[in-house]
Amino acid sequence: MPRPPLRFSAFVMNTASHIVHGLWRDPEGEQLRFNELDLWVDLAKRLEAGGFDAIFFADVVGVYGDYRGGWAHHAELGLQIPSNDPLVILSALASHTQHLGLAFTAGPIQQPPYNFARQVATLDHASNGRIAWNIVTSALANGWKNFGHDDLLSHDDRYAFADEYLDVLYKLWEGSWDEDALEQDRGSGRHADPSKIHAINHVSEHWKVQGPFLSAPSPQRTPLLFQAGSSKVGRDFAARHAEAQFIVSPGAEQARVLIDDTRRLVEAHGRHRDDLKFFQGLSFVVGSTEEEALRKEAELEEKIDIDGQIAHFGGSLGVDLGAYEPDTPIDVIHTEGGQSGLAWLREATNGRTPTLEDVVRLRTRNTRVTGTPEQIADELARWSEAGVDGINVVNATIPGSYQEFIDHVLPVLRERGLAQREYTPGTLRRKLFGNDRLSERHPAARYRGAFRSQVPVG
Amino acid sequence: MPRPPLRFSAFVMNTASHIVHGLWRDPEGEQLRFNELDLWVDLAKRLEAGGFDAIFFADVVGVYGDYRGGWAHHAELGLQIPSNDPLVILSALASHTQHLGLAFTAGPIQQPPYNFARQVATLDHASNGRIAWNIVTSALANGWKNFGHDDLLSHDDRYAFADEYLDVLYKLWEGSWDEDALEQDRGSGRHADPSKIHAINHVSEHWKVQGPFLSAPSPQRTPLLFQAGSSKVGRDFAARHAEAQFIVSPGAEQARVLIDDTRRLVEAHGRHRDDLKFFQGLSFVVGSTEEEALRKEAELEEKIDIDGQIAHFGGSLGVDLGAYEPDTPIDVIHTEGGQSGLAWLREATNGRTPTLEDVVRLRTRNTRVTGTPEQIADELARWSEAGVDGINVVNATIPGSYQEFIDHVLPVLRERGLAQREYTPGTLRRKLFGNDRLSERHPAARYRGAFRSQVPVG
Numbered sequence: 035m036p037r038p039p040l041r042f043s044a045f046v047m048n049t050a051s052h053i054v055h056g057l058w059r060d061p062e063g064e065q066l067r068f069n070e071l072d073l074w075v076d077l078a079k080r081l082e083a084g085g086f087d088a089i090f091f092a093d094v095v096g097v098y099g100d101y102r103g104g105w106a107h108h109a110e111l112g113l114q115i116p117s118n119d120p121l122v123i124l125s126a127l128a129s130h131t132q133h134l135g136l137a138f139t140a141g142p143i144q145q146p147p148y149n150f151a152r153q154v155a156t157l158d159h160a161s162n163g164r165i166a167w168n169i170v171t172s173a174l175a176n177g178w179k180n181f182g183h184d185d186l187l188s189h190d191d192r193y194a195f196a197d198e199y200l201d202v203l204y205k206l207w208e209g210s211w212d213e214d215a216l217e218q219d220r221g222s223g224r225h226a227d228p229s230k231i232h233a234i235n236h237v238s239e240h241w242k243v244q245g246p247f248l249s250a251p252s253p254q255r256t257p258l259l260f261q262a263g264s265s266k267v268g269r270d271f272a273a274r275h276a277e278a279q280f281i282v283s284p285g286a287e288q289a290r291v292l293i294d295d296t297r298r299l300v301e302a303h304g305r306h307r308d309d310l311k312f313f314q315g316l317s318f319v320v321g322s323t324e325e326e327a328l329r330k331e332a333e334l335e336e337k338i339d340i341d342g343q344i345a346h347f348g349g350s351l352g353v354d355l356g357a358y359e360p361d362t363p364i365d366v367i368h369t370e371g372g373q374s375g376l377a378w379l380r381e382a383t384n385g386r387t388p389t390l391e392d393v394v395r396l397r398t399r400n401t402r403v404t405g406t407p408e409q410i411a412d413e414l415a416r417w418s419e420a421g422v423d424g425i426n427v428v429n430a431t432i433p434g435s436y437q438e439f440i441d442h443v444l445p446v447l448r449e450r451g452l453a454q455r456e457y458t459p460g461t462l463r464r465k466l467f468g469n470d471r472l473s474e475r476h477p478a479a480r481y482r483g484a485f486r487s488q489v490p491v492g
Numbered sequence: 493m494p495r496p497p498l499r500f501s502a503f504v505m506n507t508a509s510h511i512v513h514g515l516w517r518d519p520e521g522e523q524l525r526f527n528e529l530d531l532w533v534d535l536a537k538r539l540e541a542g543g544f545d546a547i548f549f550a551d552v553v554g555v556y557g558d559y560r561g562g563w564a565h566h567a568e569l570g571l572q573i574p575s576n577d578p579l580v581i582l583s584a585l586a587s588h589t590q591h592l593g594l595a596f597t598a599g600p601i602q603q604p605p606y607n608f609a610r611q612v613a614t615l616d617h618a619s620n621g622r623i624a625w626n627i628v629t630s631a632l633a634n635g636w637k638n639f640g641h642d643d644l645l646s647h648d649d650r651y652a653f654a655d656e657y658l659d660v661l662y663k664l665w666e667g668s669w670d671e672d673a674l675e676q677d678r679g680s681g682r683h684a685d686p687s688k689i690h691a692i693n694h695v696s697e698h699w700k701v702q703g704p705f706l707s708a709p710s711p712q713r714t715p716l717l718f719q720a721g722s723s724k725v726g727r728d729f730a731a732r733h734a735e736a737q738f739i740v741s742p743g744a745e746q747a748r749v750l751i752d753d754t755r756r757l758v759e760a761h762g763r764h765r766d767d768l769k770f771f772q773g774l775s776f777v778v779g780s781t782e783e784e785a786l787r788k789e790a791e792l793e794e795k796i797d798i799d800g801q802i803a804h805f806g807g808s809l810g811v812d813l814g815a816y817e818p819d820t821p822i823d824v825i826h827t828e829g830g831q832s833g834l835a836w837l838r839e840a841t842n843g844r845t846p847t848l849e850d851v852v853r854l855r856t857r858n859t860r861v862t863g864t865p866e867q868i869a870d871e872l873a874r875w876s877e878a879g880v881d882g883i884n885v886v887n888a889t890i891p892g893s894y895q896e897f898i899d900h901v902l903p904v905l906r907e908r909g910l911a912q913r914e915y916t917p918g919t920l921r922r923k924l925f926g927n928d929r930l931s932e933r934h935p936a937a938r939y940r941g942a943f944r945s946q947v948p949v950g
Contacts, residue, residue: 145603248555
């Protein structure tokens with residue numbers, strides 16, 4: 035069976051320097067204007083005009099781990115500080131688009147579930163069902179310290195905390211209101227049928243929520259659920275909860291192995307293997323000839339701030355790499371987690387012991403596709419064949435990287451059936467899965483109708 | 493000295509039935525469409541075209557207190573359930589307007605201060621400094637039970653909780669970033685000066701927040717602060733923190749007494765008497781003749797759902813009035829707080845013991861101005877002379893009530909100098925006070941520069 039067209043989302047963050055550091059200095063980049071709403075409204079309109087499926091906002095709620103003893107260097111580079119909240123700008127994007135999915139990132143430390151559930155339901159109403167939530171567990175220690183904690187919880191405890199949080203949200207989104215509770219009948223004067231609205235009386239370790247939920251069911255109820263966990267626990271969490279997983283495999287074949295394995299996990303949790311879609315993160319350098327593309331890639335490599343890439347890499351690992359020069363062989367660097375994940379690096383450097391600079395350059399280069407639109411199409415066909423459902427497009431500049439992809443690559447992809455020709459009408463979930471609501475196999479579905487036995491009130 | 497023009501804000505809520513219940517049934521009202529973003533975008537555009545200063549969203553985070561033993565009746569009437577979050581739709585309104593102030597209501601139980609501060613700063617950036625926050629302490633028991641508490645805190649404890657919350661917010665908004673920390677210098681490659689960004693290391697009873705704040709200073713930093721407390725403790729809170737107070741006086745002379753008294757409190761806290769502006773809540777029935785206006789008012793009285801008004805009144809007091817018929821004399825009703833606040837009612841009913849229906853009808857009638865545009869202008873001149881700075885315009889229908897006021901009343905007010913002829917450029921605070929940032933007399937100002945001695949990091 036031929037693979038369906040790939041999905042495309044734009045991977046951005048409400049900040050000046052998200053992943054490819056130093057590029058905010060580029061005269062063609064406008065990401066320095068991230069504080070301005072117009073930058074994002076303009077980008078959303080471009081993405082929709084170009085046929086993108088979604089805009090996907092990453093986020094953090096703290097500074098990255100130390101580099102040279104603190105976060106001063108991060109601030110100098112603009113490395114995700116300053117940054118703004120992604121969720122609160124989505125209604126503006128919704129009001130200027132009709133089809134574009136609106137995905138944001140947030141974690142359970144940020145808001146009590148009742149408020150979060152209501153903000154998301156409000157946005158799902160406002161966008162006619164185009165909201166997606168990328169569930170994160172917040173891995174930066176400073177983030178936890180901004181939210182009353184002494185330190186980061188352990189990795190597994192963070193997932194348990196997220197599980198508990200989701201449980202409350204599912205009750206509010208799926209269980210508190212029956213489907214036809216809202217009547218809005220001008221004639222009878224009955225606005226809603228109270229026998230179809232329920233308290234949830236949730237009590238668990240961290241949360242106690244009486245309900246009822248205040249928002250009536252939005253087009254999707256639960257927003258489309260994204261997740262990006264790559265650990266064993268993280269992938270198991272995704273296999274249970276997520277409808278789309280954001281992956282960053284170093285190649286299509288590695289993606290195939292990962293995806294097959296995760297799909298088995300999805301099935302083990304009683305869901306169908308296609309209940310979870312996979313979005314691979316990739317960036318693109320496009321040329322009208324291969325030579326031009328390679329020249330542009332070399333220029334890009336020149337512009338990348340290696341210091342920033344190292345600070346970001348170490349800051350996510352929680353390892354201060356600031357004491358090492360970029361040409362330090364990585365054998366010299368001792369990290370808590372060991373170097374088991376870096377075996378592919380030796381291969382990539384032809385057996386030579388890679389340096390710190392090699393590591394960070396390869397991290398971006400592995401997920402970069404450089405070439406003519408036709409060559410890029412060939413490469414994307416390989417990713418699609420490997421089981422990838424969509425591409426999360428990483429940018430060097432905003433809006434430049436996206437406009438280039440829209441103008442030069444997407445037309446070729448559409449001709450080859452690798453990208454959609456027009457939007458499917460309806461909610462984001464309908465566009466991806468053919469229905470507005472979570473499948474009955476999803477764990478949230480168990481709360482549908484579950485609170486009807488609550489004692490009727492008044 | 494002649495009084496400056498009055499300010500006008502539209503008092504709305506993201507729900508079908510906010511204050512004047514039963515009117516959602518009116519064929520001319522569109523508030524049933526509250527789930528749709530377009531209703532609010534359209535209203536915001538109308539308000540700005542008409543010269544309104546702000547749209548002001550009320551909110552609750554729980555159902556009102558019981559009526560006939562529960563909240564079922566509230567749901568039947570649509571009495572503020574369902575309702576949506578007001579904050580997350582503001583960016584959409586910002587993107588379709590240039591001058592309109594965007595005021596929302598929220599309380600400290602809803603979000604940890606770090607996330608709230610960042611959402612608000614993001615919106616203040618997105619709107620070029622037009623955000624106002626109406627600080628509430630959340631007086632509904634169900635609201636607290638939706639946020640992990642066993643019950644409502646006591647009235648005074650709620651204010652102490654809000655004080656503590658504001659303290660953290662002020663540190664994040666005013667103290668974490670120095671004015672010129674952001675450089676965004678493409679040439680030098682320095683995005684910000686880290687020596688001008690500070691951790692706050694806040695520790696208090698309920699909150700522990702390390703910082704730094706992640707958002708760079710927004711045009712207003714702290715949003716314009718609204719408050720609506722009417723108790724002694726509430727007015728003292730407003731006198732310390734608020735820049736605008738929403739009052740609901742039964743008449744201009746009562747407003748004069750209240751305002752003079754509160755201004756004295758403001759001064760007692762080391763602020764200037766004009767550092768706090770007063771917005772009176774009023775609704776309007778407009779006719780081309782007095783007769784027409786009176787006829788329209790009679791029609792409106794017919795449409796008001798008295799049951800809803802009683803449920804709302806009792807639900808805010810925390811007293812179940814569902815056992816009483818509307819014609820019950822209020823002497824028969826025993827409420828915890830006693831009837832000391834109802835003395836004016838006897839006067840209003842010519843000495844006759846008022847009934848429950850009298851009470852709720854008079855509550856809306858006392859703050860309703862009915863007449864020709866000229867008569868309304870005369871009445872508003874009296875409110876202005878009493879010291880009121882602005883009017884929070886209550887609606888019967890959306891957008892009808894506002895369009896009528898814009899088309900028929902505002903032109904007359906402008907001729908008389910009672911309403912502005914054009915917008916002052918700049919932020920909401922600049923429009924109201926002539927400067928973008930909180931005055932140096934405000935308690936938040938003490939945190940400016942207060943964290944410079946934090947140990948520099950990295």
